Amino acid sequence: MAWRNGYDLSSFLLFEASGDSEGDCNSPGDSELHIQNLFAMYYGISLAREDDAESCSLDSSETLGSHEANDCDYDEDFDHDDHTNDSHQMMGLSEAALAFVPRKEGEEESKVVVDRRKEKIMDEIERNRLFWETCFEGCDASVLLNSTTNNKAEKDAIPNLSLAGFDVIEEIKTQLEKTCPGIVSCADIVALSARDSVSFQFNKSIWQVLTGRRDGNISRASEALANIPSPFSNFTTLKQDFANKKLTVLDLVVLSGAHTIGVGHCNTFSNRLYNFTGKGDADPSLNSTYAATLKTKCTSLSDNTTVVEMDPGSSLTFDSHYFTILKLREGLFQSDAALLTDNRSSNIVDEILSSGKFFKKFSHSIKKMGAIGVLTGTSGEIRKKCNVINS
Structure with a gap:
């Protein structure tokens, strides 16, 4: 993730x-x-x-x-x-x-x-x-x-x-x-x-x-x-990253659905297009037609400025479409594709698509995420300005 x-x-x-x-x-x-x-x-x-x-x-x-x-x-x-x-x-x-x-x-x-x-x-x-x-x-x-x-x-x-x-x-x-x-x-x-x-x-x-x-x-x-999960992570690493924050595999999959909005920089996934295993090859788990399209936008491994929609056609709308493209092997990041490499997480993807309960599940998981490492009571402070601590 x-x-x-x-x-x-x-x-x-x-x-x-x-x-x-x-x-x-x-x-x-x-x-x-x-x-x-x-x-x-x-x-x-x-x-x-x-x-x-x-x-x-x-x-x-x-x-x-x-x-x-x-x-x-x-x-x-x-x-x-x-x-x-x-x-x-x-x-x-x-x-x-x-x-x-x-x-x-x-x-x-x-x-x-x-x-x-x-x-x-x-x-x-x-x-x-x-x-x-x-x-x-x-x-x-x-x-x-x-x-x-x-x-x-x-x-x-x-x-x-x-x-x-x-x-x-x-x-x-x-x-x-x-x-x-x-x-x-x-x-x-x-x-x-x-x-x-x-x-x-x-x-x-x-x-x-x-x-x-x-x-x-x-x-x-x-x-x-x-602390921040990497776009290059495999499922084992992602699962451990989330477990370290007391988040489950279900949370991992559901929160990945947030990739339905926004874009990714080419350098966070271009290795999947040009040098996946260090031999100048492409990631075989990536849809070949989609990979060809991405190559027209990200023309080299060194491109760190160009951005691409994570969920083409739906990147400005918060919905469950991310899981649809995931099943088509069109997840942008290696960490997206990783969700289909584990039976448990892959089954959750299928359940989200068949149940229509993405928003309900997302609301639960995002509340859990919003409580990671919080300070309450007398811990910390209420800053007067967000970019500096109180003097």
């Missing part, structure tokens, strides 16, 4: 606070509406309340530590063993303070004005990729921190050099500090904006987001190199 695809970031949503709205910002959950409305106002839609979402509904009083199995999470799982103990696998965080906080009935709409200038729109793909990279390393927003004279930060590690979207998160943080000072962490902003940027195409929230994360104050490039 590789989240290392790249995508050009033209710009971002620009919004301005107006009036006095601090009174409705008593918790990260209260402030979620502010973020949600930024997307709703721009795209001209109103996201349904989270307890109306297809993904899942838990009582607002439930915390991660008291999370118990319910029909929404565990009904008709593809692999019972994968989710039997998920309430404990969601981090080994029995005392975590993360909680679902749905918006309240009749809650006042956020006093936010969105600048609709097209050149200021940030594509939803970048917010999602930023979330993947942030949370697989640990959902403490450490990847947002800048390098210093004495430290090379995660964002400057090789796997993260093509990451974008930092300015969007920073602008959201700036405006939230005006309306909800010291309440919403950068880690929560990344999680909420990733969810809402996907959800706008459905006119409703498609998964619930646990809030209450705090921001870390340590960021090392070496940790990114050690």
